[in-house]
Each structure stands twice: as C-alpha cells, then as structure tokens.
Amino acid sequence: MTLIPIIKIGHPSLRQTANPVEKFDQELTTLVDNMIETMRINEGIGLAAPQVNIMLRFFVIDKKLINEEWEAQAYINPEIIDARGLDSYEEGCLSIPGIRAEVDRPFMIWVKYQTIEGKTIEEELEGLLARVFQHEYDHLDGILFIDRIPFIRKKMLESQIKEIEGAFS
Numbered sequence: 439m440t441l442i443p444i445i446k447i448g449h450p451s452l453r454q455t456a457n458p459v460e461k462f463d464q465e466l467t468t469l470v471d472n473m474i475e476t477m478r479i480n481e482g483i484g485l486a487a488p489q490v491n492i493m494l495r496f497f498v499i500d501k502k503l504i505n506e507e508w509e510a511q512a513y514i515n516p517e518i519i520d521a522r523g524l525d526s527y528e529e530g531c532l533s534i535p536g537i538r539a540e541v542d543r544p545f546m547i548w549v550k551y552q553t554i555e556g557k558t559i560e561e562e563l564e565g566l567l568a569r570v571f572q573h574e575y576d577h578l579d580g581i582l583f584i585d586r587i588p589f590i591r592k593k594m595l596e597s598q599i600k601e602i603e604g605a606f607s
C-alpha cells in the first residue's frame with residue numbers, strides 16, 4: 439500500500455470538474471486500494487479522487503465506520519438520480535482540516551454507479567451513507583461542503599479558511 443498526499447483547499451484541482459473513468463484496469467484497482475488506505479490513516483469516512491489530485495469521477499467510502507458488517511467501497515462514475523427528505527449534520531473534510539459545519543442535504547438518495555469490476559449498480563442510500571456519498575460526489579464537480587453552508591456561517595469561517603489556504607499554497 440502506498441499513501442497518497444491529500445491536497446488542501448487553495449489547490450486549484452479541488453475546484454475543477456473530474457472526468458469519467460473509462461479504464462477499469464489494475465491501475466484503477468491499485469489506486470482505489472491506496473485511497474482506502476490513505477482515507478483510513480487520515481481518519482476520514484470518504485475520499486474523492488480529486489482530493490489526491492486525480493481528476494477522475496470516483497470516490498471511496500469507509501462503510502465499515504457506518505456498519506461493522508460493511509466494507510470500504512469505491513463508487514465509480516456515480517450519479518444521483520433522485521433525492522428526498524432533508525437532514526442537517528456536521529461535516530468536515532480532509533481537504534479543509536480543522537473546519538466543521540452543519541450542512542443541509544437530502545436524507546435519502548437514489549444513486550447509480552459502477553463498481554471496481556465495472557458492474558453498474560442502482561440503489562437507494564439513506565442517513566450517513568447518503569450524506570457521505572453526496573459530500574464526495576460534490577468533490578467530482580469542484581464543490582466543497584463550505585459552499586453549502588449559510589452565508590453568515592461561511593463569513594465567520596472565512597479567516598480560518600484563508601489561514602488553511604495560506605498554509606498549503
């Protein structure tokens with residue numbers, strides 16, 4: 439396993455749109471394994487490819503942290519087809535260390551994605567798994583959770599965010 443450096447806010451890649459995964463090869467499998475290891479070492483529950491400066495549309499989620507019987511999983515070329523309900527929950531991000539804030543998101547989502555073997559899956563997700571999926575999905579379009587918090591709250595966090603940007607740029 440190889441740990442991969444996680445880029446932080448201020449890095450331009452975090453604001454770019456990622457490209458679809460086309461090759462389901464050994465390189466992708468190795469990358470997914472390394473991202474899962476990197477996520478766990480950094481105590482994250484999810485990690486999107488753009489966060490390790492790889493501009494491809496996939497992310498990993500450590501589902502084991504949600505349910506002991508589940509395993510960490512890669513979601514490749516994901517889509518959110520439908521969303522229902524509303525839920526507020528405090529989020530953080532490995533690319534914005536030290537910042538946490540309540541974010542409103544749908545509670546239940548209907549998603550479509552490909553597995554590491556290239557198999558297409560459609561399923562309904564809810565609760566924390568739906569939340570993490572949406573957070574990671576945003577990364578594929580260059581969106582960060584701080585873009586989804588109320589303006590006043592973002593204003594309050596502005597100097598802290600600037601400090602992180604300064605430290606890592």
Ligand SMILES: [Zn+2]
Pocket residue numbers: 530531532533573574577
């Ligand atoms: Zn994040």
